[in-house]
Amino acid sequence: MTKEETHALLKKICKNTLMETLDIEISEVGDDFLIAxxxxxxxxHQPDGVLHGGATVALAETVGSMASFVFLNTEDYYVRGIEISANHLKSISEGYVFAKATYLHKGRTTQLWNIRITDEAENLISVVKLTTITLPKKKK
Incomplete structure (x- = not known):
């Protein structure tokens, strides 16, 4: 699948999901990374007008899970997040945040992702570690 076809597929599968609710957009798919x-x-926002940590974690899990989806055989397997940890380093109240997922470990069953959340000036907002698991789809 070309990068353009992959990007179109990811946009299509985000319809009527949390990703659409939060306006998360996949912006770049590389050979070993994914950015949204x-x-x-x-x-x-939190009530005090800054980015909610839960929204940041939702963005991070989206990017890591989507990256596993892109880089693994999802015809026969599905991907689930099984552990996530986040360190929020800086607050932001407007603009965009960008999440870039890169592999720390690319196993057949488990994958470990490093996800850096930055603002438009490339200031580090959060660092997230996500573990995903690849499970076989049941045969019909």
Whole structure:
């Protein structure tokens, strides 16, 4: 599948999901990474007007899980997140945040992702580690 076809597929499967609710968009698919962006608006704010950590973690899990989906055989397997940890380093109240997922470990069953969340000026907002598992789909 070409990068353009992959990008179109990811956009299609995000319809009517949390990704659409949070306006998360896949912006780049590389050979060993995936980047998405999310607007920082009142929709993803804490009551005091800054980006909610839960929205940041939702962005990170989206990017890591989507990267596993892209880089693994999802015709026969499905991907699930099984552990996530986040360190929030800086707050942001407007603009966009970008999440870039890169492999730390690419196993057949488990994958470990490093996900850096940055703002438009490339300031580090959060660092997230996500573990995904690849499980076989049941045969019909």
């Amino acid at each position: 962006r999310m607007p920082v608006t009142s929709k993803v």
